[in-house]
Amino acid sequence: MDLQLAGKRALVTGSSSGLGEEIARLLAAEGASVVVHGRDEARTAAVAKAIREAAGEATVAIGDLGTDEGADTVAAAALKAGPIDILVNNVGVYKPTAVWESTSPGEWADIYNINVVSSVRMIQRIVPGMRDRHWGRVIQISSVTGHLPQSSQPHYAASNAARNNLAKSLARDVKHSGVTSNAVAAGGILVPAVREALTHMGKQNGWGDTWEQIEPNLVEALSPNDVGRIGRPRDFAGLVAYLASPMSEYITGTTLRIDGGWYDA
Known part of the structure; x- marks a missing residue:
């Protein structure tokens, strides 16, 4: 299936490894020009090089999205070669050993800054251009824990619920503009x-x-x-690629769970 991504430019945050890398590779394979983002210059450049060696188009953007200054740097690098049509907010952190008793308020604030506010920073820098051009796709990568929180990692689960809420709120804000906003709630990757x-x-x-x-x-x-x-990375990347495409124009303001049918109880 042709996802009609030729001529589109995509920024995938946190794409120097893992799921973000798989998303970047698949979007490039489908014809999009991809901006690979990371904090480690060598790893980020290696992903972009691999995409180009596979006949795709890729550039890099280096910076820490946990700060306003870092987000400015990343946005400037991403927009240098042209406007961004697709923003995949994939950057996120987690701590499997975190529990209620020992997770400090500072750790709650830190994970919220990376998992939620980093997306806000990029939305504020990239989405106005999408709105002006009357086309765009914004995709939040969250976790099924936003729906099914466990006793462990309470701050991580809460941040994913916020990511899902963010996607819906943004959809309301960009309504009738040609820009869509959705979240993908992933199970284990x-x-x-x-x-x-x-x-x-x-x-x-x-x-x-x-x-x-x-x-x-x-x-x-x-x-x-x-x-x-x-789930394997390609399981999730395939859904992201579809949501990034013109074919998904009637899907917005929703969180799509992709978790193999993870039992709610």
Whole structure:
């Protein structure tokens, strides 16, 4: 399927690795010119180089979106070669070991700044141009924990609920402009670091010795779903690419869960 992304320019924040990298690669493969963002210049440049070697178009933007100054730098680099049509706010942090008793108010503020306010910074710098051109796509990457919070990582779950709320509020603000705003609430994402940590956990809990043995048992114990596995980056990137395309123009103000049918209870 042709997603009609040729001629569009996309900025994917936090795309020097993980899900952001997969989104950037897929958007480029579909014909978009991609701005790869990260804080580590070498890793970010390596992703952009790989995209170009695969016949895609990619440039880089380096900066810390946790500050206004960093956001200014990233926006300037992204807009240098032309307007941005697609903004994917993927930057985010989490801390699996965080619990209510030991997570300080300062840590709550820090995670909100990165997971929520960084998106606000980029929206304020990029979306006015979309509105002026009467076309644009804004996509927040959040987590299913925004709907299904656990006792652990309370600050992370709350920040994801805020991301979803942000997407809907923005949709109201840009109504009738040709700009859409949505959120993708992801279930577990199997990137290499996560797989390594979960393999160690699986062996400790007696769920198996290999990943193939561990994964179904781990899913049943921690995040039971109807597919029976953890999501791969491409599972999520495909939905993001569709939402970024002209074909999704009747979808706005919504949060789409992609979690294999994770049970609510």
